[in-house]
Amino acid sequence: MVIITLQRKKCIGCNYCVELAPNQFQMSKKDGKSVLLHSKEKKGFFTLKSNDALIFDDCDNAAKACPVKIISVKQT
C-alpha cells in the first residue's frame, strides 16, 4: 500500500507536485494551494491510502521536489 500525506496549510502553490504526479495532485483555483485528490483530512493532514503501487514513484518525486517539504510518501 502507498500512503501519501500532504500538510496543505503550508503549501506555497509552486505547482511542482502537479507537474510530477498529475494524477494525484491538482492545484485548487479557490486558494491556489495543492489538493491531494481523493484524500481524507485529519487535523490539517490530508492522507491518501492507495493499493496502486504504480503511483509511488511519481508521488515520491513530487515529495522530493516540494520546496516546503509538506508531502510524505510511504510504501508498506
Added chain:
Amino acid sequence: MQKIELMAPAGNFESLQAALDNGADSIYFGVEQLNMRARASINFTLEDLSEIAKRCQAKNVRTYLTLNTIIYDHDLSIVKTLIKKAKDANITAVIAMDQAVIMAAREAGMEVHISTQINITNIETVKFYAMFADTMVLSRELSLRQVKKITEQIEKEQVKGPSGKLVEIEIFGHGALCMAVSGKCYLSLHSQNSSANRGACKQNCRKKYTVIDQETGFEMELDNEYIMSPKDLCTIDFLDEVADAGIKVLKIEGRGRAPEYVAKVIKCYREAINSLENGTYSKDEVITWMQTLETVYNRGFWSGYYLGQKLGEWSKGSGSHATQKKVYIGKGVHFFPKAKVGEFKIEAYNINVGDTVLVTGPTTGAKELVVEAMMVNDEKNNQGVKGDSVTLKLPFRIRQSDKLYKIVEHKVET
C-alpha cells in the same frame, strides 16, 4: 526638501507594533502565500487584515499588502480574493510585480505600488507604469545620481499616476541585499527546487563558496569565501544625499527580522529623517545611529550601489555581525496598572538589577529598559533565578503573551 515617508517591515504583530511605536509612516506585510516571504513560518493570515488596518489607522499609518511573487494561472482566484479582502479591510495599497496583480488591484479600485522586482531603471518605464501606479520602487542597482535624474524628469514632464498626483519614487534604505538583480533569483530554484520568486528563497548566496576550474582543478584564490553574499545596505550616513535624490518613500527591509530589529532600525531612521527636516542632521548623530544599528542583526554595512561603487562589498560571515543578542528569561504573568508594575515568571537564565531587558509581544511590540530595582518572590532582591516570580516597575503595560529577554553583548565573528 520634500517629506519622506518611512516604510517599515511587519512580519507579525510584534514587529507591526514595534514599527508603530517607533515612528513608521507606513508598513508593508504579506499574507500567507504570494509574497516574497511565503516560506516564513511567521506570516499574517487573511483574518489578521482588519486588525492590521485598525491598529495602523489609529496612528494614521498607511498599510501595504505585498503580493509580489510570480503568479501562475491557479493563483488568479486567490489574488482576487486577497485584493478584495484587503480592500474590504481598508488596506491602503497593494505592492505588485505581476501584471495580473496590477490589473486585479486596479479593477478593485485599490492603489498599486510597483515592486522592485519589476526592475525599473529609466524614466520611460516609469511613464509606462504611471498608467497603473502612483508609487514605484526603483531598481536596487541604480546610483543616487540616476535616481535623481528620474525624479527630476517626473517633475519636469509632470508624470502622474492614476490619482492625478506626480508619481512617487521609493527606494530601499536599509537591510539585506542579495546578489540577485532586484530580488529576481534562480539560485535556490536550481539547487533546491525552491523558487525565490515564489517567496521560497533558501539563501544559497549566504554560504561559503570556492571557485574551481573544472579543466585543471585549479582553485582560484579568493579573499573571502562568501563571494555571493553582499553586506547589508545602510543609508543613514548619507541620508541627506538620499533625500536630495528626490525620493518620497524610504523602505526598510526585514519582514523576517525580530521585533527589536524593527524597533531600533525604525527609531534610528525616524530620528534621521526628522533631523533632515528640521536641519539638525549631523555626523555626530550618525555615529550614534550607526552604533545602535550595529546592535541588531546585520551582515556588516555598505552603501549599496547608491554612491556609484562598481563592485559589491561582500559579507565575511554567514550569520549576524550584531553586537548584541537577546537571551530568553521568562514570560509575562500580570500587570498592575495602578502601581505600573509588571510580574514575570523566570523560566531560564537569571535577571539582575542593572540588566538591560527586552519585552516583546503581539500587542506590546518590542520595548527595552534597564532594570533599576525589582522584587523577587515579593521581597526586594538584586537577582532573580529560574522559577522565581519577579516584579518590575514598567513605563508600559505587559500581557501574558509577552516574553522577557535579557540583552547581552555578542562577540562579532570576523
